[in-house]
Amino acid sequence: MNPAPETHRHYRGRSHTAAKRFAEILQGNGKGCIMADLTTSYMGLELRNPIVASSSPLCRDAGTIKELEDAGIAAVVLHSLFEEQVTLEQDSLNSNLVRGTESFAEALSYFPPYDSFKFAPDEYVEHIRRIRESVDVPVIGSLNGTSRGGWIEYASRIEEAGADALELNIYYLPTDPAMTPAEIEHGYYDILSAVVERLSIPVAVKLNPFISSIPNFAAGLSGRGASGLVLFNRFYQPDIDPEKLEVVSRLRLSTSDELVLRLRWVAILYGRIGCDLAITGGVHTAEDIVKGLMSGASVAMTASALLLNGTGHVTTLRDGLNAWLDRHGYESVAAIKGIMSHEKVAEPAAFERANYMKLVGTGD
Numbered sequence: 001m002n003p004a005p006e007t008h009r010h011y012r013g014r015s016h017t018a019a020k021r022f023a024e025i026l027q028g029n030g031k032g033c034i035m036a037d038l039t040t041s042y043m044g045l046e047l048r049n050p051i052v053a054s055s056s057p058l059c060r061d062a063g064t065i066k067e068l069e070d071a072g073i074a075a076v077v078l079h080s081l082f083e084e085q086v087t088l089e090q091d092s093l094n095s096n097l098v099r100g101t102e103s104f105a106e107a108l109s110y111f112p113p114y115d116s117f118k119f120a121p122d123e124y125v126e127h128i129r130r131i132r133e134s135v136d137v138p139v140i141g142s143l144n145g146t147s148r149g150g151w152i153e154y155a156s157r158i159e160e161a162g163a164d165a166l167e168l169n170i171y172y173l174p175t176d177p178a179m180t181p182a183e184i185e186h187g188y189y190d191i192l193s194a195v196v197e198r199l200s201i202p203v204a205v206k207l208n209p210f211i212s213s214i215p216n217f218a219a220g221l222s223g224r225g226a227s228g229l230v231l232f233n234r235f236y237q238p239d240i241d242p243e244k245l246e247v248v249s250r251l252r253l254s255t256s257d258e259l260v261l262r263l264r265w266v267a268i269l270y271g272r273i274g275c276d277l278a279i280t281g282g283v284h285t286a287e288d289i290v291k292g293l294m295s296g297a298s299v300a301m302t303a304s305a306l307l308l309n310g311t312g313h314v315t316t317l318r319d320g321l322n323a324w325l326d327r328h329g330y331e332s333v334a335a336i337k338g339i340m341s342h343e344k345v346a347e348p349a350a351f352e353r354a355n356y357m358k359l360v361g362t363g364d
Contacts, residue, residue, distance in 0.1 A: 036325035037332035042276050042298040043165050043202035043227040045138045047074035050293060050333055051317050054280045054301035055079050055142050062130055064311060069135045071314035080144035080169050081124045081154060121154055125161045132162035144169040155195045167230060168195060169206045181212045189224050196225035204228035214265055222275040230278045231262050253304035258282035263295045270296025271343035286320025293333055294340035
């Protein structure tokens with residue numbers, strides 16, 4: 001594990017820092033560009049920088065994770081173990097899925113066959129064990145489910161395998177008009193409470209943006225033991241092939257344009273709930289990371305950028321972040337964390353309204 005960072009003064013302005021650094025350069029210290037302190041803390045984990053590899057196929061291979069570490073990644077979130085995988089291993093769901101699929105061919109596409117999963121549950125736990133032995137950066141396990149079922153047991157097994165934290169990727173798509181938002185949210189609360197009760201490692205919840213009151217829900221998760229919230233999950237929306245009359249799935253990688261939704265909600269939540277915040281979805285450049293930190297995120301998680309550019313892109317992001325901080329006279333990432341959050345605005349709702357009016361041209 002990396003050593004804990006030194007305590008920093010959290011500068012709200014930059015005049016003192018900029019003057020100090022400019023003076024050092026004038027004095028000819030020979031450094032030219034001074035390395036900023038990139039360390040941060042997320043869910044109690046001390047990280048060497050705020051760049052985290054989010055769940056993706058890259059995290060399925062131990063060699064690739066080692067490459068990410070060598071390139072400068074601060075932590076990795078492993079690909080998810082799905083509730084269906086645990087249930088399939090128990091054979092009950094498998095028999096139900098197979099029965100009748102010959103009569104209804106479209107049913108074959110609902111779930112992949114069991115042997116097509118990258119790892120069975122036991123193999124997933126062993127994968128964590130191998131990764132933990134091969135890298136020094138924190139390793140965060142991931143569970144994707146909708147209920148308190150047998151996969152709760154695997155939260156404990158993931159901890160026992162050496163994971164430093166667990167991310168709950170709770171995905172439930174409500175289709176019943178009679179189901180209320182409160183019922184859905186309390187289902188999330190039940191899952192989180194059950195997991196937190198079993199584990200001693202920190203637990204994060206990965207949210208989706210389709211929630212009626214994100215601040216209230218976030219506060220409820222924090223109050224029930226969440227150490228971190230990850231905003232937001234990117235759902236792979238199904239498309240329709242009108243010629244074949246089929247529902248098709250297509251992988252679309254993110255772009256930086258998707259970042260703005262995350263920035264808005266992290267900025268709203270920062271300072272108002274009792275847990276750390278992470279941004280995921282749309283993090284491609286060093287400037288994207290800076291924006292995330294300024295909004296109040298402790299870390300910026302990236303996957304699409306690494307899939308597009310390779311593991312070496314981590315070094316580009318890290319060096320770019322350091323260069324940006326140096327160029328603007330900041331000593332550390334702590335110096336910019338939350339400086340553009342809504343906590344700095346007396347009435348965030350009024351600020352949002354004024355911004356909307358300005359954009360549509362009615363605020364004169």
